[in-house]
Amino acid sequence: MTDIVVPQGQWEPDQEAALATWLYGEGEAVQEGVTVAEIMVEKTSFEIPAPASGALSILVAEDEIVTPGQVIGSIK
Template sequence: MTEILVPQGQWEPDQEAALATWLYEEGEAVQAGVTVAEIMVEKTSFEIAAPASGTLCIAVAEDEIVVPGQVVGSIK
């Protein structure tokens, strides 16, 4: 299993970030490098790419607050 992490160092640590949307559904197959989710910080979005190929497992729901380095899902 490979963890999907919120990117670090792309915004100020005191800014609130939310997992805006998952671009794939739980259980769908994804390929390494494809964008699987987007993080929204103020009016800017950041992409989260799949770190490996496999089946997507979602751990954090859309619109939940996230912090840099947090595990939001995994690839099995």
């Protein structure tokens, strides 16, 4: 199992970030490097790529506030 982690150092620590959308559903197969989620910080979005190939497991729902380094899902 490989964790999907919110990237660190891409926005100011005092800015609020939210998980905008998952591009794949729970249990769907994804390929390493493909964008699986988007984080929204103010009016800028950041793509989160799959760190490995496998089945997606979602731990954080869309629109929830996230922090840098937080695990939001995993690849099994």
